[in-house]
Amino acid sequence: MSAHRVAVSLPRIGVTIGHAPQKLKTGGIEPSRRARLEVLRRIVTRTVREERAELKWNRAVEARPYLERLIQLGVERGPLDEYTAEMMEWWLPEKDLITKMHEVIVPRFQDRDSPFTSLFRLPPQRLQQFIQNKREVWKRYDIGVLEIDGNPFPQIQADRVDQSESILDVLLADALRNHQKNLQEKLDTPKKSQ
Amino acid sequence: MNEARARIIINLRLSMDSLMRVFSHRSPPPSFGFACDVGAHPSSTAQNLPMTYGSVREMIDDFSIVFGVPKYRTSKPKKVTRKFSFTRLLQPIDNLVTCPACSNIHPSDTICDACYAKVHQLTSEIKKKMMQYNPYVGEKQDKEVYVKFRGEPDAPAAVVKGKRVLEIEKERPTWFKKLTLKE
Numbered sequence: 001m002s003a004h005r006v007a008v009s010l011p012r013i014g015v016t017i018g019h020a021p022q023k024l025k026t027g028g029i030e031p032s033r034r035a036r037l038e039v040l041r042r043i044v045t046r047t048v049r050e051e052r053a054e055l056k057w058n059r060a061v062e063a064r065p066y067l068e069r070l071i072q073l074g075v076e077r078g079p080l081d082e083y084t085a086e087m088m089e090w091w092l093p094e095k096d097l098i099t100k101m102h103e104v105i106v107p108r109f110q111d112r113d114s115p116f117t118s119l120f121r122l123p124p125q126r127l128q129q130f131i132q133n134k135r136e137v138w139k140r141y142d143i144g145v146l147e148i149d150g151n152p153f154p155q156i157q158a159d160r161v162d163q164s165e166s167i168l169d170v171l172l173a174d175a176l177r178n179h180q181k182n183l184q185e186k187l188d189t190p191k192k193s194q
Numbered sequence: 195m196n197e198a199r200a201r202i203i204i205n206l207r208l209s210m211d212s213l214m215r216v217f218s219h220r221s222p223p224p225s226f227g228f229a230c231d232v233g234a235h236p237s238s239t240a241q242n243l244p245m246t247y248g249s250v251r252e253m254i255d256d257f258s259i260v261f262g263v264p265k266y267r268t269s270k271p272k273k274v275t276r277k278f279s280f281t282r283l284l285q286p287i288d289n290l291v292t293c294p295a296c297s298n299i300h301p302s303d304t305i306c307d308a309c310y311a312k313v314h315q316l317t318s319e320i321k322k323k324m325m326q327y328n329p330y331v332g333e334k335q336d337k338e339v340y341v342k343f344r345g346e347p348d349a350p351a352a353v354v355k356g357k358r359v360l361e362i363e364k365e366r367p368t369w370f371k372k373l374t375l376k377e
Contacts (some may be wrong), residue, residue, distance in 0.1 A: 032258070052317060097335075104337065120305050122310060158369065
């Protein structure tokens, strides 16, 4: 089945697709388009297994649209579709993850629209890159947290707590209300010069 | 360049003439003979050219090829000092904000890493419980996960229906909200 014919029938995914070329390299594979797909496949597999993964920021940004598209295929076309089965089989090499995708993750988003994932950015961290003989090499990394919504873990960013009952808000609202009342009284009072 | 070369050859002939006056009793050596032969070819044009440099500008133009080279060698300590100077290593960060929950300082385009550390720790514990299944004997992650902490009463059956219950051996933190039917 032609991928373009399938993609036309799907709605647009709701995350940003980056257009800057990213160097996605991995050990053992020569840097190429195939190596890039291998890196993305590992990230998608890991995110589906764990539902929340910490990655380098550029890799997280690059892998997020592919994860969105995979979940969208499951939601829109179902597990019996030929193209969906092919894509699931390629992007999730472990077969129990395909089961998890169809029975756990896809039912979460049956009545929801894209985006199905969240991406958070952490401050740059200085992590140990490798140890060479007696030297340790450290490097600063931009870290991103990629997660599938509806996971059982605690929320990364707490919901906005309603602060309207706090004493500061009460006093400030009172002051603003009094100020507005004074302005209204000034407007209602006729001017003496007229 | 040809003009400069001709002028250099003319000056060389002048110096050779002075040398020959001193050793007039001997014939010129073979190397000088080659120079005489080279100088002999533009003899017709040599008479028209000036015998010495006409001005300082011409002299400077001739020597301009030696102006673009360094005078001193930069030592390694000076290079390293320039490379790792404080103006390169220490750069001010001007987009810092304060976290409203824990007052930690972090860049404005990132989330607070102190708040995330608690979430990260609890997430790791739940992940360990989640991954304790054996796919080789047919166990699968085919159910939703419900997290139950120590000291909690059993949740109503409508919430946990069909879910896989993970039991954590510690109390529920105050910032991890409980799952309810509203979600």
